[in-house]
Amino acid sequence: MRPPALPPNEAERLAELYGYDILDTPGDRVFDAIAELAATIAGTRSAGITLVDRERQWFKAAHGLACEQSTREESVCGHAILGHDFFEVPDLRSDERFAGNAFLEQSDPPIRFYGGSQLVSPNGHPLGMLCVLDAEPRQLDERQRQALRTLSQLAMGLMEDHRHRRQQEWFARIIDSVADEVFVADAQTHGYVHANRTALDNLGYTLEQLRGLTPVDISPSLTRDEFGGHVRRLLDGVPEVNYEGERERSNGERYPVEIRWQLLQDRKRPLIVALVHDISERKAVEKMKDEFVSVVNHELRTPLTSVHGAIKLLATGAAGALPPQAQYLVQLAASNTDRLAAIINDILDLEKIASGRMELALATLDAAQQLQEVAQAHEGSAQAAGVAITNRAAPGLQLRGDPLRLHQVLGNLVSNALKYAPRGSAVELDALDEGAQVRLTVTDHGSGVPEDFRDRIFQRFAQADMQTTREKGGSGLGLSIVKRMTEQMGGSVGYDSRPGHTVFHACLPKAAT
Amino acid sequence: MSARIVLVDDDDGVRQVAELSLQMLGGHQVLAFGSGEAAVRDAASFAPELLVLDVSMPHMSGPDVLGALRRQPALQQVPAIFLTAKTQAKEVEELLALGAADVVAKPFDPAHLCARVQQVLAGRPKA
Numbered sequence: 176m177r178p179p180a181l182p183p184n185e186a187e188r189l190a191e192l193y194g195y196d197i198l199d200t201p202g203d204r205v206f207d208a209i210a211e212l213a214a215t216i217a218g219t220r221s222a223g224i225t226l227v228d229r230e231r232q233w234f235k236a237a238h239g240l241a242c243e244q245s246t247r248e249e250s251v252c253g254h255a256i257l258g259h260d261f262f263e264v265p266d267l268r269s270d271e272r273f274a275g276n277a278f279l280e281q282s283d284p285p286i287r288f289y290g291g292s293q294l295v296s297p298n299g300h301p302l303g304m305l306c307v308l309d310a311e312p313r314q315l316d317e318r319q320r321q322a323l324r325t326l327s328q329l330a331m332g333l334m335e336d337h338r339h340r341r342q343q344e345w346f347a348r349i350i351d352s353v354a355d356e357v358f359v360a361d362a363q364t365h366g367y368v369h370a371n372r373t374a375l376d377n378l379g380y381t382l383e384q385l386r387g388l389t390p391v392d393i394s395p396s397l398t399r400d401e402f403g404g405h406v407r408r409l410l411d412g413v414p415e416v417n418y419e420g421e422r423e424r425s426n427g428e429r430y431p432v433e434i435r436w437q438l439l440q441d442r443k444r445p446l447i448v449a450l451v452h453d454i455s456e457r458k459a460v461e462k463m464k465d466e467f468v469s470v471v472n473h474e475l476r477t478p479l480t481s482v483h484g485a486i487k488l489l490a491t492g493a494a495g496a497l498p499p500q501a502q503y504l505v506q507l508a509a510s511n512t513d514r515l516a517a518i519i520n521d522i523l524d525l526e527k528i529a530s531g532r533m534e535l536a537l538a539t540l541d542a543a544q545q546l547q548e549v550a551q552a553h554e555g556s557a558q559a560a561g562v563a564i565t566n567r568a569a570p571g572l573q574l575r576g577d578p579l580r581l582h583q584v585l586g587n588l589v590s591n592a593l594k595y596a597p598r599g600s601a602v603e604l605d606a607l608d609e610g611a612q613v614r615l616t617v618t619d620h621g622s623g624v625p626e627d628f629r630d631r632i633f634q635r636f637a638q639a640d641m642q643t644t645r646e647k648g649g650s651g652l653g654l655s656i657v658k659r660m661t662e663q664m665g666g667s668v669g670y671d672s673r674p675g676h677t678v679f680h681a682c683l684p685k686a687a688t
Numbered sequence: 689m690s691a692r693i694v695l696v697d698d699d700d701g702v703r704q705v706a707e708l709s710l711q712m713l714g715g716h717q718v719l720a721f722g723s724g725e726a727a728v729r730d731a732a733s734f735a736p737e738l739l740v741l742d743v744s745m746p747h748m749s750g751p752d753v754l755g756a757l758r759r760q761p762a763l764q765q766v767p768a769i770f771l772t773a774k775t776q777a778k779e780v781e782e783l784l785a786l787g788a789a790d791v792v793a794k795p796f797d798p799a800h801l802c803a804r805v806q807q808v809l810a811g812r813p814k815a
Contacts, residue, residue: 469774473744476773476794481701483795484709491799493712516795520775527776534778579777 177272179253188300189229195302195334196341198226198233206236209305209330214238216322217290217307217315224294224330225252226303235330240308242282249278251289256301261320263290266312284310290320292327294334305330347371356451358390362406362438365389368446377453379425390449395429396421409438409447419454431458461530468526475519483512521652524583528659535577535663539686542606542613543568545578549585550604553593561598564589568606573686574613576664581683584660584668587653588617588679595621595677612666612682624672633658633668657681691809692734695720696727696753697742697771702794706740706771709798714805724748728756732763738809739768743783751786758787767808771796 214222221239255262291306305327356374721727
């Protein structure tokens with residue numbers, strides 16, 4: 176006896192065999208029927224469908240043969256897959272490759288004849304054999320061989336089907352295990368075609384029930400026209416359509432979701448696929464944050480209002496004239512409650528911007544007039560600082576912005592400039608036409624932005640040093656708010672600084688004329 | 689111009705500061721209440737010319753108080769100013785839409801509060 180050699184590309188052949196995921200699967204009536212048919216056509220006692228594994232041959236089907244597997248060394252099929260197409264040995268005992276083969280001899284009755292057609296994969300690898308076996312030496316005629324060839328192709332077709340089914344099962348299992356809801360719907364009727372386990376569990380429908388529904392049926396806030404619009408955009412080539420919405424379970428409960436639709440285009444009848452993410456938790460956290468911010472706002476402002484008001488009343492002398500030292504202390508307290516109030520406002524503004532709830536009322540504004548108004552609003556603090564504010568902007572340049580927010584942006588830049596401008600110098604305001612944009616500038620002649628501060632100047636709580644915070648006041652939030660507010664108005668901010676000359680700018684879209 | 693003003697705020701500190709501001713800086717006569725319920729019961733007898741109402745109060749909010757007072761025949765036309773910690777443009781608009789003459793943000797400067805009161809009393813259009 177001689178064990179079979181290994182075919183060329185054995186590793187690839189095995190990889191392909193394993194790809195079918197068929198080894199050690201339970202018996203299958205159709206494979207069994209093919210084996211039985213093969214025995215009948217060949218007129219042999221038995222027949223089998225075998226697959227040649229690394230170290231064994233395994234029988235997917237065996238007719239008239241009490242055998243599940245044998246070693247590859249003793250297998251005839253191991254030899255049969257080395258040849259071309261058909262392999263036939265009229266008398267195994269008289270062939271030196273099989274003489275004394277224990278597996279063949281110990282079968283009941285011993286196997287003397289082998290004829291078989293290869294199971295060839297689409298990539299050309301022989302994975303196993305459809306073989307007929309008999310207890311007596313014999314020969315097949317050409318018609319029988321041809322019939323066995325056809326049957327082996329049929330068996331191979333079944334293997335392909337099995338592979339596809341297994342892949343589908345896998346994908347279905349993977350899709351079912353995804354924590355998000357997955358839906359497939361018909362792009363024309365909008366009717367659901369498929370949904371994963373998560374979707375069915377969340378909604379409380381069976382797949383059959385869901386197949387009678389469309390996305391509009393389970394989305395209380397979505398109208399037929401709206402959804403039709405989404406689908407049309409997908410069909411028009413928009414890669415994906417995203418929106419937040421609400422879903423209604425079969426028991427009437429609702430939950431918030433984020434939905435992403437895509438088109439499956441490589442089909443005659445296009446399908447649309449949705450990934451739906453339950454955002455209940457996110458919404459709950461957002462709500463908690465909102466409540467927290469609102470409570471903090473109220474709880475901070477209420478005592479601050481008393482402190483602030485009481486101190487200001489004292490400072491005005493309403494409660495009687497104060498001795499100079501007391502007056503000084505009261506002024507100190509008053510300016511610091513101003514600062515505290517500004518910090519609370521800044522934090523709330525930042526929170527609103529971060530959560531996308533900053534409301535903008537865009538209008539066409541005259542750049543010079545806006546600068547003038549900001550200059551006037553800072554006249555008092557400019558005088559206190561011994562600094563002049565000069566507005567160089569000429570009227571006529573129109574921009575788009577929210578007047579309230581623009582005042583905040585420019586006010587922040589101006590009060591910063593005033594903080595750093597040397598006594599006796601000027602802070603200059605200007606507006607420049609830059610084509611599609613208007614550049615508003617605030618220039619001071621202070622010491623300039625320190626080198627090591629430049630890359631984080633627009634970050635939250637950034638201040639050049641803590642000493643500055645104490646000397647100059649401010650929350651360290653101002654420039655971060657300036658940047659975000661300007662960006663929300665469709666603009667940008669930046670600066671240019673050297674000792675004695677610092678220019679901050681906010682660029683905003685020019686108003687259409 | 690001295691006026692009779694009804695002030696409602698549940699916070700003792702804020703209420704006292706507002707009361708003192710209106711009295712000392714504005715020279716007004718102030719009747720202050722710590723709850724909306726008390727104001728609704730007793731405000732009319734004071735024949736106020738102006739209402740200054742806190743917005744966020746337990747039990748009865750400022751808007752609730754305004755509604756209840758406006759249902760009293762004697763107080764139908766009395767102008768009102770809201771004091772509020774919420775100062776988003778939308779929130780201010782909502783308060784004005786309820787029929788308030790003005791909205792003053794907390795914390796306020798006593799002088800600023802008196803100036804706004806003066807404006808409303810003079811019947812000037814709101815800022």
